[in-house]
Amino acid sequence: MNVKERGLLIVLSGPSGVGKGTVRKALFSQPDIQLQYSISVTTRKPREGEVDGVDYFFKTREQFEQMIRQNELLEWAEYVGNYYGTPIEYVEKTLQEGKDVFLEIEVQGAMQVRKVFPEALFIFLAPPSLSELRKRIEMRGTESEELIRDRLKAAKEELEMMDAYDYVVENDQVELACERIKAIVTAEHCRRERVAQRYKKMLEVE
Ligand SMILES: Nc1nc2c(ncn2[C@@H]2O[C@H](COP(=O)(O)OP(=O)(O)O)[C@@H](O)[C@H]2O)c(=O)[nH]1
Numbered sequence: 001m002n003v004k005e006r007g008l009l010i011v012l013s014g015p016s017g018v019g020k021g022t023v024r025k026a027l028f029s030q031p032d033i034q035l036q037y038s039i040s041v042t043t044r045k046p047r048e049g050e051v052d053g054v055d056y057f058f059k060t061r062e063q064f065e066q067m068i069r070q071n072e073l074l075e076w077a078e079y080v081g082n083y084y085g086t087p088i089e090y091v092e093k094t095l096q097e098g099k100d101v102f103l104e105i106e107v108q109g110a111m112q113v114r115k116v117f118p119e120a121l122f123i124f125l126a127p128p129s130l131s132e133l134r135k136r137i138e139m140r141g142t143e144s145e146e147l148i149r150d151r152l153k154a155a156k157e158e159l160e161m162m163d164a165y166d167y168v169v170e171n172d173q174v175e176l177a178c179e180r181i182k183a184i185v186t187a188e189h190c191r192r193e194r195v196a197q198r199y200k201k202m203l204e205v206e
């Protein structure tokens with residue numbers, strides 16, 4: 001199977017509270033976008049309203065460590081005291097089917113994905129400012145003061161990794177951030193199509 005027939009792997013990262021979940025849900029609710037969301041595995045406790053198998057696959061540390069040992073994860077990372085990881089089987093199978101897969105993961109995991117899938121599209125969602133980021137984490141109201149502090153510390157380290165991404169999208173307004181991501185994905189599809197056409201032409205000339 002050539003590069004064009006496989007689906008595109010899209011990786012969205014960004015600091016806690018920047019709005020990744022909000023933007024992703026808005027993106028997936030739009031009829032003109034065909035993306036498959038890869039549900040992650042985590043040892044974090046479910047937040048109120050979160051559903052196992054929808055938001056995450058919630059596992060114990062023992063179960064998660066077994067998945068690592070059995071090479072079931074494309075990437076994994078420990079983030080603010082919990083494990084998070086991407087089951088590889090779903091990603092591989094869906095890309096093989098020619099469908100685009102969307103990962104919403106933190107930066108350490110994204111860098112591991114880059115090693116396995118260098119052709120993936122890496123997008124960093126950035127806040128308008130650090131003070132706005134703090135406001136959003138507080139507004140969500142799902143973390144204690146101590147956890148907010150830990151997440152803000154992690155956020156500062158994550159922001160330093162912005163340069164390693166193909167694109168930086170500012171999440172000033174959810175709708176605008178969605179439009180920007182859609183434009184990037186469409187442009188990437190066009191680029192891949194052009195490369196595939198050129199390759200086909202070269203083979204015809206041979
Ligand atoms: N490496 C990695 N990070 C993940 C995965 N799933 C979620 N994350 C990231 O883990 C971090 C914490 O996620 P979560 O506890 O749901 O909090 P929130 O994203 O800040 O609402 C976020 O940066 C997520 O994007 C995964 O499968 N792998």
Ligand SMILES: Nc1ncnc2c1ncn2[C@@H]1O[C@H](COP(=O)(O)OP(=O)(O)O)[C@@H](O)[C@H]1O
Nearest residue numbers: 016017018019020021022136140171172173174
């Ligand atoms: N563009 C935005 N403007 C204002 N508030 C936002 C925006 N995007 C997200 N939020 C709010 O910020 C908080 C954190 O968003 P969330 O999607 O949970 O972030 P993340 O998944 O990156 O941790 C939520 O209360 C959400 O409603």
